[in-house]
Amino acid sequence: MSLIKVTNLTFAYDNSYDDIFENVSFQIDTDWKLGFTGRNGRGKTTFLNLLLGKYEYSGTISANVDFEYFPFQVDHKEYNTMDVVHDIYPDYQQWQLIRELSLLKVSEDILYRPFDSLSYGEQTKVLLAALFLKENSFLLIDEPTNHLDLHARKLVSDYLNTKHGFILVSHDRAFLDNCVDHILSINKTDIEVQKGNFSDWWDNKQRQDNFEQAENEKLRKDIKRLTDAAKRTSNWSDEVEKTKNGIRNSGSKVDKGYIGHKAAKMMKRSKSIEHREQSAIEDKSKLLKNVESSESLKISQLAYHKNQLVELDHVSIHYGGRMVCSDINFTIEQGERIALLGPNGSGKSSILKLICGEDISFSGTFRKGSQLKISYVSQDTTHLQGNLSDYARSNGIDESLFKAILRKLDFSRVQFDKDIGSFSGGQKKKVLIAKSLCEDVHLHIWDEPLNFIDIISRMQIEELLLEHSPTILFVEHDSQFSKNIATKIVEL
Template identity: 80%
Template structure:
């Protein structure tokens, strides 16, 4: 066991006025299985780059171990997978590699195929196997689930549960719960470490948030009451003070000493109330700093003239000579939330594209309602560039609504001025989801919409879909999301 010590860390990117980290200090035990969470753009990947010495910073980071980052950059994807592993770790021992691949249910024959011919899931597993061959290294694992189907996620999560000595960035709640024993969270104003899995952290956070909200309400009422009481007492003391120079109604002389003493006493009471009020204000200012704003989102979906929006009967899809999927039959009824499920390569994305009208070779029957309007979110965000205002105009959506949705998904106003090309992966996906929610459509078709999106935003989107019940066909490998949202599952 050794410690990674972070002391007074402050960092901002060149040309930016905003610090990503400001004077933060904490310690990490290198034996931990550490889950790393926080809203998109808070600096999770940046922190892992700082650990690797990629940027200059102020403060101090000390460690007795070296760091390895996943995913690796593959210089020659055309090489055999065995040679790619050798580039990652020249001194690997063959039986150890076989042991790791066996734990990940990867057959030995993949080593003798070009790395680029492997599926995304196979590539992920091979790189993880190579990662865990290295000794005396603390492993920085950045979003390994993005290219894994649900079965692959369970397998990799079980694999990581048997390991230790890593930071894991993932926004999949079930995945984290199964394989971490501590949570490092980047909050709005600080960084915290808690023992336990993600559900433990979330429960503690909700308890803390609820306590602070209750204290905030109590202090707001106290401040108002004390302010009004101090004002009344202050007014009374001034009124009493005025009578020193007057006479009583009976015509007798005024006891100026008594009245002055009484006015001073009332003024002292007023000052005491003001001090208590100021103390309450200071106490209130310590609250709510780390409460994540997760306001409800609002959408309106167009009603279709028919209860049935689309129907597939005995559909098989082909790419050249290859059959991607075969004999698929299901209907999309108004109000249904349908999850397309199946392993990677089973044709989920192809079925979505077929329904959206793309030119795909198939047999069988596809019926799509006349004048059906579809809002499609695909997996690719690489085309996003330029500013949000121009993007909204180009897509023909309401700019104010578009930006309001992004604000609720934790975009700061300064983010609106930046080029989308500089956004994090999660922020780019939020742009596509916000655009889709702004579009006037009868059917939402979302292909892995939650890749890279933080947990709080996932929960907001869940709440939205449950509240407004739009008709949606989606592919998503986040088990919690599917369990909460789907009214029907189509297994390929």
């Protein structure tokens, strides 16, 4: 056991006026299993890179361990898997690798196959197995779940639960809850460490947010009361001062000394109230520093003239001479939120593309309502470019609503002028989701929309969908999201 100590860490990228971290201090134990959470763009991957020594910073990071980062860079994916592992860790013992693969329910046969012939899930498991071969290292595991289906996520989460000594970046609540014992969170103004899993941290955060909001309301009322009192006292003082050189109605002269003393006393009281008011304002500014809140939004979906929008009756999809999926039966009716589940390679994306009108080879009966308008969110974000205003105009959506949704999902106003191509993976996915929610359509179809999106934004997207109840068909491997959102599940 040893400690990693971070003291007064301050860092900003070159040509940036804003610090990513400013005078941050905390310490973590190298035996802990840390879940690392925070909004997209807050600096999770940046912090991991600082631990790896990739950037210069002010402050200190002291540690008596080496750091290893996942995912590894694989330069020769055409090599056999065994040779890929050898390039990562030349000194490994094969029996140790086979043991780790066994824990991940992966056959050792894949060691003799080209790495690029493996599925994304198999590749992830092999690289994780290689990672845990390295002893006396503290492991930095960055978003291992993005290409894992529900079954693979459970396997990997169970595997990590048997390990210790790592920081895990993941946006899957169930995944984190199963395999971490501490949470490292990047908040709006600080970084904090708490014991427990994600649900424990979230419960504590909500309690803290509710307390701060109650205190904020109390202080707001205090400030108004003190401001009104200060104005009254200041007016009294001015009125008394005016009588010093005046004459009373009776014509007698005024006692200037008495009135001057009274005016000074009133002024002193005014200053005292003003001081208390300023103190209350300062207290108020310290509150709500980490509360994640945004304005409510109004989102609507077009009504279709029939209740049933889509029907698949014994549909089988063929691709490249092979059958991708067979005998698919389900309907989409207005108001339904349908989760399309199944392992990777089972044909989920092909079904979505068929419904969206792509030229997909199929057999069976497929019916889609005439003039049905669909909004599609794909997994691919590489086409995104230009600023948000131009993007909204080119897609014919309401720019104000589009940006309001992005604000709710933690976009700062300074990002509105940046090129979308410079956004993080999670921010790009938020752009696609916000665009989809702004479109005038009858049906939303989303293909793995939450990849790279932070947990708090996932919960806010859930709130939007539950509040406005659009008709939606989606593929998503976040089990908690599917459980919370779906009114119907279709499993392949």
